[in-house]
Amino acid sequence: DAKTTQPPSMDCAEGRAANLPCNHSTISGNEYVYWYRQIHSQGPQYIIHGLKNNETNEMASLIITEDRKSSTLILPHATLRDTAVYYCIVLNTNAGKSTFGDGTTLTVKP
Amino acid sequence: EPEVTQTPSHQVTQMGQEVILRCVPISNHLYFYWYRQILGQKVEFLVSFYNNEISEKSEIFDDQFSVERPDGSNFTLKIRSTKLEDSAMYFCASRGTMGEKLFFGSGTQLSVL
Numbered sequence: 615d616a617k618t619t620q621p622p623s624m625d626c627a628e629g630r631a632a633n634l635p636c637n638h639s640t641i642s643g644n645e646y647v648y649w650y651r652q653i654h655s656q657g658p659q660y661i662i663h664g665l666k667n668n669e670t671n672e673m674a675s676l677i678i679t680e681d682r683k684s685s686t687l688i689l690p691h692a693t694l695r696d697t698a699v700y701y702c703i704v705l706n707t708n709a710g711k712s713t714f715g716d717g718t719t720l721t722v723k724p
Numbered sequence: 725e726p727e728v729t730q731t732p733s734h735q736v737t738q739m740g741q742e743v744i745l746r747c748v749p750i751s752n753h754l755y756f757y758w759y760r761q762i763l764g765q766k767v768e769f770l771v772s773f774y775n776n777e778i779s780e781k782s783e784i785f786d787d788q789f790s791v792e793r794p795d796g797s798n799f800t801l802k803i804r805s806t807k808l809e810d811s812a813m814y815f816c817a818s819r820g821t822m823g824e825k826l827f828f829g830s831g832t833q834l835s836v837l
Contacts, residue, residue, distance in 0.1 A: 648826065655813050657728075657828040658767065701767065705826065711780040712757070712826070714767040 618702045618715035625721050626696075632689040634718050636702030639683040646705050647678060649687045651698040652717070658701065661687065692722045726750040730816050730829035737806055737836055745801045745832045747816030756799045757817040757826070758791065760784070767815065773799065806836045 619637040626632040638647060646665050650658035662669055662676045664685075669676045675688040689696055699719050705712040729748040737743050749756055758770040772779040773791055790802045799818070803810055816829045 650826075650828075652767070655761065655763075655831065655833075657815055657830045660825045660827070663825055703826075706780075711772065711782065712769055714759075714769070716766050 620715045620718045623719045626692045628724050632692040634687040634700050637684045638704050641682050647685050648703040651700045653698045694722050697722045728827050728829035730832050734833045740805050743803050745814050747799045749818030753818035753820050755819045758801045759815040760812040762812045808836050811836045
């Protein structure tokens, strides 16, 4: 099953775009890339997901490389409330194992 | 938005005791999951469940663990004989069809004394 690699921490200035990378070089064809975030020990909060096309919703944009081996989550205008641990997950659509990476702790600073 | 509900929010038990963690997935969802998170660590996959059987399980999910969907609405995780190292936050999750998002519950904090 695919593993994900993320930088352990990142800082971002309030109001600026936050770009969080994720490497999933062993992803297979039926695996989606999901992004979640977690604030303290709350349940992970869904942000966005995609298979191979770039995706955008009201929270963020997801850019997936053509070879699908990496992706970037973009928070276009980060706020202090976006400070959290962000997880990139590869999820097997055949109800299989989903592997969380170690996550990136994003700190948005005033 | 629909929610995955987990009960209890906190569970304290003595080492060696059996515990059952309960989850009510979102109605009409087909895929069910349990994860755990030890304090300060990342979220770890335990098991996935589909069509009334386990689809995948991690190496953490040994013979002490079992899952069940007893009545078509609840989804339970049982730990037969708890160990100190089972202390963690346990998250339940569910999703509908392939490609849909995974909904997480707010978790059950299990403390084994």
